[in-house]
Amino acid sequence: MDLLERLAERESRKRHTAASESDRKRLGAFLTVVVVFAVVFTAGMIYVSKSNTIYFWDDSTYWDMGRAVADGDLKGDFLRKVYDSIGTDDYNYLAALPSAAWMTLFGQSRVSYVAGLLIMYVLPFFVLVYSLAKKLSKAPRFAFAASVFMIPATAFLAFSGFVDVGGLLIIAACYNLYYTRDGTANEIWRYIVIGILLVLLMVFRKYFAFFSVSFLTAMAMDCILFKRKWRNLIAAGASAAILLCTVFMPFLTGILLKNYVALYEGYSYSVGTDMRLITRYFGMILPLLLFIVPFASAARRQEYRPIFAWIQMLVCALMFMATQTHGQQHLTMYIPSLTVLVLFLTNVISKQWMLIAVCLLACVNSVNTYIPREQPGNIQDIDHMALIPDFSMLPKHREDTEAVLALKRDLDRAVPEGKHCGVLSSSFLLNDSILRNVEPSIRAGITRDPDYIVGLPEVDSRDSGRLEELYTADYILVASPAQTHLAAGEQTIVDEAVASFENGTDIAESFAEVAGFARELDGFTVRLYERVDDVGLYQRSLFEPRLFY
Structure with a gap:
């Protein structure tokens, strides 16, 4: 036992x-x-x-x-x-x-x-x-x-x-x-x-x-x-x-x-x-x-x-x-x-x-x-192949946040309730997404819901069927010279639309610049335009042949 x-x-x-x-x-x-x-x-x-x-x-x-x-x-x-x-x-x-x-x-x-x-x-x-x-x-x-x-x-x-x-x-x-x-x-x-x-x-x-x-x-x-x-x-x-x-x-x-x-x-x-x-x-x-x-x-x-x-x-x-x-x-x-x-x-x-x-x-x-x-x-x-990871995990700092915030808040005041504003700029410096997100990104108070700020057609291969959005926008914020993020010739919609507003021709004839709004922002000029008339078929016929070359 x-x-x-x-x-x-x-x-x-x-x-x-x-x-x-x-x-x-x-x-x-x-x-x-x-x-x-x-x-x-x-x-x-x-x-x-x-x-x-x-x-x-x-x-x-x-x-x-x-x-x-x-x-x-x-x-x-x-x-x-x-x-x-x-x-x-x-x-x-x-x-x-x-x-x-x-x-x-x-x-x-x-x-x-x-x-x-x-x-x-x-x-x-x-x-x-x-x-x-x-x-x-x-x-x-x-x-x-x-x-x-x-x-x-x-x-x-x-x-x-x-x-x-x-x-x-x-x-x-x-x-x-x-x-x-x-x-x-x-x-x-x-x-x-x-x-x-x-x-x-x-x-x-x-x-x-x-x-x-x-x-x-x-x-x-x-x-x-x-x-x-x-x-x-x-x-x-x-x-x-x-x-x-x-x-x-x-x-x-x-x-x-x-x-x-x-x-x-x-x-x-x-x-x-x-x-x-x-x-x-x-x-x-x-x-x-x-x-x-x-x-x-x-x-x-x-x-x-x-x-x-x-x-x-x-x-x-x-x-x-x-x-x-x-x-x-x-x-x-x-x-x-x-x-x-x-x-x-x-x-x-x-x-x-x-x-x-x-x-x-x-x-x-x-x-x-x-x-x-x-x-x-x-x-x-990016100009080289890296031996070891060389991206940065240090906190990011953007120098123009206050200027972009001021632009957003000026838009809040300039664009009436019930109207929408298209952004004719598609770069890493300014685009519709930047304007909609500037306030929550930098933890500033939201003075007006940014849903009135909308994107316009930007990329030729993707947005060729969206030109009507450009023609019917109540207001358009235009960055000049044209702000793009892809290779030359891939965003002719933006390039040519900006050229129209710079010259006041074809589709731009239906818009009037909002006085006192223009300002410089990081090397380019931003202007706000209000649509005062319908964009006619003749104006469209002058504009559209310049696209997608």
Whole structure:
């Protein structure tokens, strides 16, 4: 009996020790994720609260929409309006709903908005990355931390207000479902869920369709090269196709099947421009280092899964560049695969110097973004390929915020209630989005709801069917010389309309300048015109032949 009691006591101690070890590991994992996220969150709050800039276009689109929804813009048949926007709008309300809910609870300031992106999207993404690290890396805590600090663009895109970081969460879920070697690895439900997630991803932001196609392509290559089961790919593809062709048919026909090559012709630059943008945010050293990972993993561990991540990125990049040039938000299509490759990278570390090199690269990539340097004003101003990320995570400061604020408030007084004012300026210095967002951006009080300020047709390849908006505007704010943001010849609508107002000819004959409003603003003149007569067919016939040359 004593012997049995001793054996039972020994087994009890073993179980207690194993349970204690498991608890310590869980606590260590929890603290790792919390500490890393706390660092990122603190950096984000400093960035936003100390910035003095004006958010516009992609930086502000979903902030604007979230505030509008929080203010009740979708009251009455809420779900129908959200669903309809999925099939008609490039920026649909679905992606705005989480931010709207957050801002309803915690306020509509830019600080609150970015805090919401970090907590709702980046934190869960980190949790899923750690889950992946446990599956893929021998040292999950180190691998997780290295992946975050080697790729500071993940945090920066959230700091910049891109709701697109929500896509990282969906992609990380797909990788967690696909990268598994337990007894459920070939269960069909995994791949059905992957297909559903890939559709939800592209509905969330339409350009993620490139990621979804590239992910399925990488799955196909896995079947060809490494004998993965074809039924898994078929299940993922079929579930995606069924969901698209039933629930999201309006999205398929109204958004996905557009001719984006023609639509974004004005936004298509050289491949060199893409490469300069990509290396600006990821550097050259990291991708080159990660290019070695599939070969090292195959040679040392017979591990071939890193090839999947590279196929996804290469296919995605080639398809996207055939359509348009990358913007910074589009880099979210590559961050998850780069993260996965960093996790695999930690497995091929076999020497102390390798460990030191990885730690050093993580530090350099993050710290370099805090070194003050002059930043390019737009993608065309990026003049070199960077070895390490050289974008800036220092708070942004714009010098003319007070002048723009004064312009907005003068417009408030000059344009009568019930009238709308179109903005004939499409540059990074002045556009309709800047005027609508100047007050909330710099935390100034809103003196008048800016919904009377509207955009006019700007880009030839996209807006050629919107000329009526130019002809029927009650007031037009004109910046001279013409303010554009694309290459010469891509915005003739703006160029020629400004020329008409400068010369007082054709369509401008129906407008009269508002006396006493003109002012200089950062090297150009701004004038306000009131429409005093209809723009006739003859005036239009003189104006329109000058467009789209």
